Amino acid sequence: xxxxxxxxLILTGALFMLLAALGILRLPDLLTxxxxxxxxxxxxxxxxxxxxxxxxxxxxxxARAFAIIVFVxxxxxxxxxxxxxxxxxxxxxxxxxxxxxxxxxxxxxLTHELKSGLETEANAVHQPRESDR
Amino acid sequence: xxxxxxxxxxxMSFALILAFxxxxxxxxxxxxxxxxxxxxSIVVGMxxxxxxxxDVSSFLDAAIVxxxxxxxxxxxxxxxxxxxxxxxx
Numbered sequence: 001x002x003x004x005x006x007x008x009l010i011l012t013g014a015l016f017m018l019l020a021a022l023g024i025l026r027l028p029d030l031l032t033x034x035x036x037x038x039x040x041x042x043x044x045x046x047x048x049x050x051x052x053x054x055x056x057x058x059x060x061x062x063a064r065a066f067a068i069i070v071f072v073x074x075x076x077x078x079x080x081x082x083x084x085x086x087x088x089x090x091x092x093x094x095x096x097x098x099x100x101x102x103x104x105x106x107x108x109x110l111t112h113e114l115k116s117g118l119e120t121e122a123n124a125v126h127q128p129r130e131s132d133r
Numbered sequence: 134x135x136x137x138x139x140x141x142x143x144x145m146s147f148a149l150i151l152a153f154x155x156x157x158x159x160x161x162x163x164x165x166x167x168x169x170x171x172x173x174s175i176v177v178g179m180x181x182x183x184x185x186x187x188d189v190s191s192f193l194d195a196a197i198v199x200x201x202x203x204x205x206x207x208x209x210x211x212x213x214x215x216x217x218x219x220x221x222x
Contacts, residue, residue, distance in 0.1 A: 007137040010182060014141035014148075017175050021148035024155045024171055030163050033155075037167055041174035045200075048181040052193065061190040068177070068193065071200055079170060079207040086211040087163035090220055
């Protein structure tokens with residue numbers, strides 16, 4: 001029974017990793033590639049570490065396996081966010097079939113400023129605080 | 134169990150090859166960074182499977198370190214990219 005659970009977890013994890021690699025190879029632009037890799041690869045690592053925990057079944061090893069899982073779950077979204085942000089600001093092209101890019105009308109790539117579209121002449125002026133001087 | 138482990142190792146090696154194709158071809162630097170991060174995740178998985186195969190739990194420490202290095206490399210590359218401003222490669 002435990003053997004079956006282990007084998008199932010390992011195989012699904014490996015399959016999800018293969019899926020992530022296929023996604024990074026086949027999808028058209030940076031953001032879609034990132035959406036494939038971060039989620040599928042993190043799920044693959046989680047499944048394989050679960051099977052490691054089931055296989056060894058000692059407190060120390062299970063704690064380490066769960067430490068890896070927690071680490072991956074915490075860092076994968078942060079890394080994806082940071083790279084996606086850098087990629088957008090660097091000017092990587094979006095796929096031609098992109099439906100919505102809400103940052104485009106409001107963001108000025110030259111001055112690196114974000115606008116809300118609700119500015120008036122009065123509140124668009126920069127007002128320095130006391131601590132700025 | 135041995136067949137399952139061998140099969141999963143083959144699948145993950147194939148995934149490594151596909152990610153490597155993206156590292157070589159990748160039209161821009163962010164694409165390559167994403168592919169390298171995927172590399173780190175797949176290698177963590179491979180180390181886990183190898184720990185099961187060899188029945189040695191100490192390999193998990195290596196997996197932790199590889200995961201940490203992948204994350205730090207991604208953050209560092211992102212900082213480097215953003216510092217450079219718009220680019221066209």
